Amino acid sequence: MDVDTAKYITFIVTKDCQLACKYCYLVGKNSKERMSWEVAKQAVDYILAHESDMPEEAVVWDFIGGEPFLEIDLIDKVCDYIKIEMYRRNHHWFNSYRFSFSTNGINYHTEKVQQFIKKNSTHLSIGITIDGTQRKHDLNRIWKTPEMERGIMPKPEEERGSYADVVKNIPLWLEQFPDDSTKVTISSADIPYICESVLHLYGLGIHEVNINVVFEDVWKEGDDSLFQEQLMQLADAIIDGGYYRDYACSFFAEHIGKPMDIETENQNWCGAGMMLAVDAAGNFYPCTRFAAYSLRSKKPIIIGNVHDGINKNLLRPFLTLDRFTQSPRKCIECEVASGCAWCQGENYDAAHTETIYERSTAICLMHKARVRANNYYWNKLYRKLELEGLREDYDENHRKSSQTPC
Template sequence: MYSGEKSSRVGQMEEEIKLLVLLVTGDCNLRCVYCYARGGESKRHMSWEVARQAVDYAAARSPSFKIQFSGGEPLLNLPLVKEVAAYVRSRRLSVKLQLQTNGTLVTPAVARELKSLGVALGVSLDGRPEVNDRLRPLAGGGGSTLAVIRGLQNLAAEGIKVGLTAVLTAESTAGLTQLVELAAYLGNVYGISLDLLRPLGRGREGCPAPPEPELLSEQVGAAVRRAGEIARLGGPLIRFREVERLKFQLHRRITRRHYCYATTGQSMAVMPDGSVYPCASFCGLTEFYLGRITDSNFSLAEALAATPLPGRTVEVMAGCRECRDRYLCGGGCPARAYAFTGRVDRACEEDCLLRKVYLDCVKEKTRIW
């Protein structure tokens, strides 16, 4: 952990936890070439005792919060997901459940189970088969796209809508409009979330390449416009998460000084062995290790106070202070900033560009800014 004075910073952190990420396994049936978590290189599953202590810790500090199941591939430890869901119900906790999956293991039976759990689903898909298969191959080397589409169809048969998450590499960015078209064709996709490639984990190994700024600006804007065209022609409206967030902020005149709960002390990610980090994207980085949830004296606020995350606001960040739109983005993802610059207290240029593209899309659509 970072060293430094704790006492003056603990008071800055919120006691309430709003997001608990449980990395229920390190195992994965895919070998995504950029995986920041290096999914599949560890076979360890989270135990019930670790999961229970994490839920109890959050519940003791929060009247309501969200639990996100992640990994690896969380469906490889579906029994634990079900056990946590049952525990939440038995304690009558005000908790929303969300699960991020690669979708390949969603059989009709699994889809029915997920529906019974009432869990919101995010499915990872980077584009058309020739793109997604190269970026997100099966552990044995084959393509994963057809299995993902079967999984999505099984979810659709149960009436389950999903959000897609796509990682923006040079290759996937070039095919974003085709991803929008595929999402509209599938019929049960309500939106797409775009995640810029981060050079962490396997992503540090230099393959694949991140998108060039011109390509990023051109293709993200084209994808948002294509979604609008499909909706005007009578198809489903595929929403982009950050565009919708900006529209909401502008309509409600909401300012955003922080990017995420990791910078306000309101989130924690717990690995299978009980190790705690500010968010899943920091997991495994010794600089952001906060302790173990199984330790009786563990304190999230105290541990976070020894990191550079408290006080990360747009008023103090280099690259944000002079930006007229700083209160709309909150300074961008701290994990992405760290991956690109080695620091969390300065803006990541790629992140800035992507958010300016989103803002241009909102201006074009609403004429509000």
Template sequence: MKRTEQYTEQLSRLYPELHQANEKEKILTQTVTFQVTDDCNLSCTYCYQIKKGKRKMSLETAEKMIDLLLTGEKGMKEYINPHKSPGLIIDFIGGEPLLETKLIDQICSYAIDRMIELNHPWLDKTMFSICSNGTLYHDPEVGKVLDKWKNRLSFSVTVDGNQELHDSCRIFPDGSPSYDLAVSAAKDWMNKGNYMGSKITIAPANVMHTYDAIVHMFELGYCEINANCVYEDGWKPIHATVLYNEMKRLADYILENNMDFENDYYCSLFEEEFFHPKLSSDLENWCGGNGVMLAVDPAGIIYPCLRYMESSLGNQQEPYSIGDVDHGICQTECDRCRVERLKKIDRRTQSTDECFNCPIAEGCSWCTAYNYQIFGTPDARATYICIMHKARALANAYFWNRYYRKNKINKRMKLYIPKEWALDIITEKEWNLLKREAEEE
């Protein structure tokens, strides 16, 4: 399927010498997230940041973090360094990051200037990233900064598909909608010849709009659509049935319009290599929240991932920090213990036997930091999303087996999901149809 080349893939292609044998810990690009503010001008109903505030990062705090990253002092080189991670992505989030556009510009300038001064190996392998709600995009100062850094910038605006879905969740504090502003921003960025990423968040309150939302994104000109179900509690079997039917309609639309999913289009709801058992030797964690990411909040506190911050955890758990910009990283016994604990977490330690041996384990996702938020330990696994993964498994079998036949591709997607699981979501008649299509030559 068509997917835009990711920065890690680009580095791998351009610098094949960066790959070195027997370096299991090598990660070609490391992402460091700067939460420039925990304030936001929207009040999205599904936002994982449940304790927003009005804090703003100071330039001094940002410069201290940049200096730690580039000098490797105070424990930083043991956590992240150019040998282990030859590429660097500096990611800006909020709240809404464009509330602090001037600060973002200052941080980017300082980072590049310091890299030049130090003749740092990250200089020609550093990118910046901003994901915005798009409401401030047309501010002239925002435009200047985006244009200034566009050659080093991955910029995206969250558009949750069609207007009905988007405005059901992504609203201003007074309840007014944000769709028109978001779409205007996305279209303008793309019309200038820039790539625009997509991100559709599916929640119990909007799952019934999935078909309309994704078709609308295709019609807006998006060829690559990333859509995901939230991890949080609230999913019920009826939602899985709705998602299956929405994805089935979407599959029919793709087939009727002869959309080439081998070369021209991609939608993350349809994954060819998912929905089968995983090897018992495959222990890789789904996300980087077990110690391969890094984030700093407005006060300069350092975390393994942005979702360990107070703004994400609220009052449910103690913030899971591992350092700060003044004292460094892993400099206390508590911080070192937390990092070592995270390093030991893998798919086996987090999963029950049922999850670990699941017949459709491939592609089932989780968030280690959210696990900590729910259970008080990152070494556990929230499974609220399980029923939606089962629905996706069924819908993918429907789509791919029809896609293969239509395009005369000699392949079939096998149904690994047990019948009793399927019948919680679809009828026996529908199950028999999927089984027959999976087995037909």
């Protein structure tokens, strides 16, 4: 199935997680809001009954948390129900669907999760998040403690990283999903470990590393220089080490860093509004980032619920968003605009008014640093390939990043 033309439907099955990652944008995680079977069923019924409102050729049923595999019993029941109902209704998504998971990997080996994988293996994608080397991973991805739920944070020496609990499941995951990728998130404190982390993940056998800087305004003075330095080290390591053919890292993409035409390249980056998220209360959102647990300073944007359906007027701003209308002049006139991403939820959260039409530019310097390192990477790689007479072979056969804007 073509995921580029698929409808993404996200079930926020729990707002709980075993971990308390320091960069996590989910500021309202808790162990109380777990989706019930009744709500999940009502959501599926509503979605499948409104086939004409969702004409996309395929569907990705996405399960997130918190940590989705904490609710494997519910997920298993929901997925069975989805399959039966798509068949019973002769829905156009039958046999054109995928169940998708982004997990911290901790419960991956458990019997229930493994049974679920076996049952759904032909329609399944699972990404395990491992952030790189142990020191990089454990810097942010730490175990939650009971005290944290009461707002008491552990001292740095008391923090317990989760690397060892995740990495043990990587071989099994790669055996079952050899083509799947991992997702790495970079915040300010992670920058010194980018190069070693990507190489470490390659060393674990992960061939595709999708890596992004956080959209939040967390960056300190000088971070962009450090970031550029790390990416150039990584560029050298990938090229000199010969990884460029069989491995991919989303930081390096040929078509980023160019000016963009205001007429022909005016699309929105983010897919909020084209996707649909539902939470434990049965509320619908244009994306999970608009649920209350994702927002620091704004009210959630609820576009309906499983009982009353979707208020289409509330979707109109999302579906008419374009680059020009939400971007400040410096972005419109930017010489290296292409590939500079944004998250509609973060834009909303950071905006000066209750609007999704104000683009946050917190990553501006980081994007420019990425562009410089990216230019270096491609100039170096193409020169090497041309000298070796392998440019055409590379163009035809190298592994490309599968990452698409969310």
